[in-house]
Amino acid sequence: MPVEPRTRKPWLPPRWFVRTAWAAHRSVYRVSGGRVGLWKPRTGGWGALRLTTTxxxxxxxxxxxxxxxxxxxxxxxxxxxxxxxGAPAWWLNLQAHPEVTVVSADGRYRALGRAATGPERDRLWDRWRQVDKKLDEYAALRYSETPVVVLEPLGPA
Structure with a gap:
């Protein structure tokens, strides 16, 4: 009888560590007056932005x-x-009030947020997969599908 290989769940840091890292990042951003903490995506990597929802x-x-x-x-x-x-609070807020403010390394502007669906979602999920090779493994830890969120610029904030 063949033995099935054991599949290992990807390692995630404890929830308290993740929340502490987020708080530290926000603090650095706030203390620096927004000069540190946001960056543009690099080749093979992601960037960081600040999203403000209602x-x-x-x-x-x-x-x-x-x-x-x-x-x-x-x-x-x-x-x-x-x-x-579970869904992050910002996503629930964005669904109720899709107009948001984005601050990125390129500046501040208003945007309209929405979930990508169908082929667009598949294409964008694939783009994330190129940045994070374990994306599917991490996503499998969740009970529901992870929404891919598109922020479409509307103009200056």
């Missing part, structure tokens, strides 16, 4: 730093929760 319940502005790729004039990110289950 709270779906409070109506207050909420900001988060996210990784992204460029797709023509659009920016593309993944609505993951540190690869944990």
């Amino acid at each position: 709270g779906r319940r409070t109506g207050r502005e909420r900001s988060v730093v996210l990784g992204y790729l460029e797709d023509g004039p659009n920016l593309v990110t993944l609505a993951m929760n540190g690869w944990g289950d």
Whole structure:
């Protein structure tokens, strides 16, 4: 009887570590006055942007730093929760109020956020796969499909 090879789940740092790293990144960005903490994607890598959404319940502005790729004039990110289950709050806010503010290394502007679907989602997921070779393994840790989010520029903020 053949023995099936054991499949190993990809290693993820503990949730407390991920949350601490996010808090540290936001602090560096804030303390530096926005001069440190955002960058453009490099060949084979992702960039970092600051996304500000409107709270779906409070109506207050909420900001988060996210990784992204460029797709023509659009920016593309993944609505993951540190690869944990559940939707991140910024994604729930964006679905309720799709007009957002983006701050990137290129400047600040308004954008319209939406989920990529069908062939567009497949193409953009493939782009992320080129940057992160274990993307599918990480995504398999989640119970639901990870949304691919497209941010379409609208103009100056």
